[in-house]
Amino acid sequence: MLTVKTSSEAEDIIFSTFGHIKMDIEEVGILNSVGRILANDIVSTENVPSFNRSTVDGFAVKAQNTFGCSEAIPAILNFKGEVLMGEAPSFEIGKDECAYVPTGGEIPAGADAMVMIEYSEDYGDGTRGMLKPSAPGQHVTFIGDDVKVGQTVLHSGTKLSAHHIGALAALGYESVPVYKKPVVSVISTGDELVDVNESPKGAEVRDINSFTICSALLELGCEYRKIGIIKDDLPLLESVMTKAFEDSDMVIVSGGSSVGVKDSTFKVLDKIGEVLFHGIAIKPGKPTILGNVNGKPGFGLPGHPLAAFYVFNLFVKPLIKSIAGESVSDRDFYNKKTANLTHSIPCNHGREECMGIKLKNENGRTMAEPVYAKSGLISVLSDSDGYIRIARDCEGLSQGEEVEIQLF
């Protein structure tokens, strides 16, 4: 008999068994890489900028030749010539020499600073007066100031977004290696389920889990295979699940996971693979199963759509991110938000609990409103922005207390 696990025990089993799995790598064009996970470090093979560049219109000088100058006592320098935009200078700057360089132009060898054109005078005799001293490096971007050869610009595991793609374009990458999208098969079991386009009769309910889970997989950057409703028929479920494990990187079955007459998911996972746990002490979501079928993870989620969605978010999503190659980073804080409770939440009784939260903006302060509902399915799904986890030893949360919301 498999005992019910705490959520941290469940996480440990999930990651110790499947944490090593990584998708293969494919090369895609950078505009197709938006939202994909970078599979190698991107190391610059170039210095950026590739030349010492002026950031102003003015005169390239040896800084020391301008020290102590002023409007009263200009530094008088010989005008060596003009550097054209986009052209390499054909001369160097020697002692007491200067050259005109436009913004973005290359600073000639020998020069180490710029004097802005407004602080110069043309004496008409081949000399220019500098009216303001310039420190070494002033108004100059040196070779490699932005990025140096050998510097890691983006790390493997980064989820690529517009600004990363700008950095890739700047470095001349037309394409990048990314992890392939995990393919996940999604099955709903249960004789009570009907398709979304049917009207449920009696105790029939629509298959909601196929939609929440496939949508969530899309948002995670996976490919989903929506197998749909499989009736509670053990041989049929076994053949469908066996095929699904062959065709995909992970199989998610919802429904049929309570211990009882209808525990078909458990029976199939136990037969075609190994069941690693059956039951997590969390509310809602207790009847959760993890199976290992030929090294691939198979999840049995509760049939109740809200429970299935919470379990997906809590336990399946982190594994998918790991398999998809996404590194856990400070960016994960993106999806969390702290806010203050609008209402107290009474204690639960020895079981970790998830509760839907609606975020509200009250005078610029973010407030967290618990989304209660007696049956609380559709209303929780439609109204919540995320959820909080209430620890199993929590003795209740008070109004105004700060909570951490995991955003959907």
Next chain:
Amino acid sequence: MLTVKTSSEAEDIIFSTFGHIKMDIEEVGILNSVGRILANDIVSTENVPSFNRSTVDGFAVKAQNTFGCSEAIPAILNFKGEVLMGEAPSFEIGKDECAYVPTGGEIPAGADAMVMIEYSEDYGDGTRGMLKPSAPGQHVTFIGDDVKVGQTVLHSGTKLSAHHIGALAALGYESVPVYKKPVVSVISTGDELVDVNESPKGAEVRDINSFTICSALLELGCEYRKIGIIKDDLPLLESVMTKAFEDSDMVIVSGGSSVGVKDSTFKVLDKIGEVLFHGIAIKPGKPTILGNVNGKPGFGLPGHPLAAFYVFNLFVKPLIKSIAGESVSDRDFYNKKTANLTHSIPCNHGREECMGIKLKNENGRTMAEPVYAKSGLISVLSDSDGYIRIARDCEGLSQGEEVEIQLF
């Protein structure tokens, strides 16, 4: 001569001119609606649940018949029968009667509460003893407890995510009306630009803006038309831009927007439409142009990729969201994060400034590290998680000070 606008003046002009524009509506299957913007309110045409439903295995009773009962003095009720899962009860519950109802089963008319099976006894004579009183409504989900006929479940303007799609599936929606994706043409101008696959020579630089902006448009749910690099040739730019305005809902041109010899974007917008402003007092990003061409917005962004990206985020993105139908809601707080500065930032001088920020997690506290870089293009793009806006009258920000980061 058009004067430089403050950022709030620019926002006012943008929204007063184009704030009324909304995309047309199309109907898509709910799994294709992930990330799309809902175009109508979703009003329930059903009560959910559609029958009074038991949340436990046990006996449906009239609550008042159990008042005062206990293990010592059970309430003895006549057993009326069993309700099968998924079937409508064929009988009602009268005074001193009870019926077995499984979890999820329908409660017969006349009953208003459930007694859990563990608090009952079977006397074998057609009666059952109730050992614990039940209050009216206990262990029952009544018709419409979750959602009532006529209730607005999702509001027009919602960006649809997995949990919303679950709510739609639960209500039997196979498809939903969403706003069409805005089509945005993206042009880079400038003789110094080369394609991403070319090696820049001299002062040439790669076209980065086409990639950051097209990627950002993808992330926003738009369709982009990447027109690419157009050389600084006024008749050519005019014909390309004219065609782009015909083909798309918005045109974004970067580069060529400084006041100077190369202000081609300004000249074309002025000729084929009306220029509404030229210049926003923001650093980086001053040379920003807004044009109105046959009622469609045309933006001229700065050529510098970081400036262009900031201006896109600050001024173009909000307009695109508005045109795409996305409602401004408390959800927008998703993309903001408060954190404490790791370093002081010196004052700027009378101009609002954007600065790249990298988020760091220090002992569970989110810290904001300013991403300085002298030239600061690639490194800011690759390292920043978002940016802060420093007000023009700000006299500097101190280490440890709380700032609000707009995430990329």
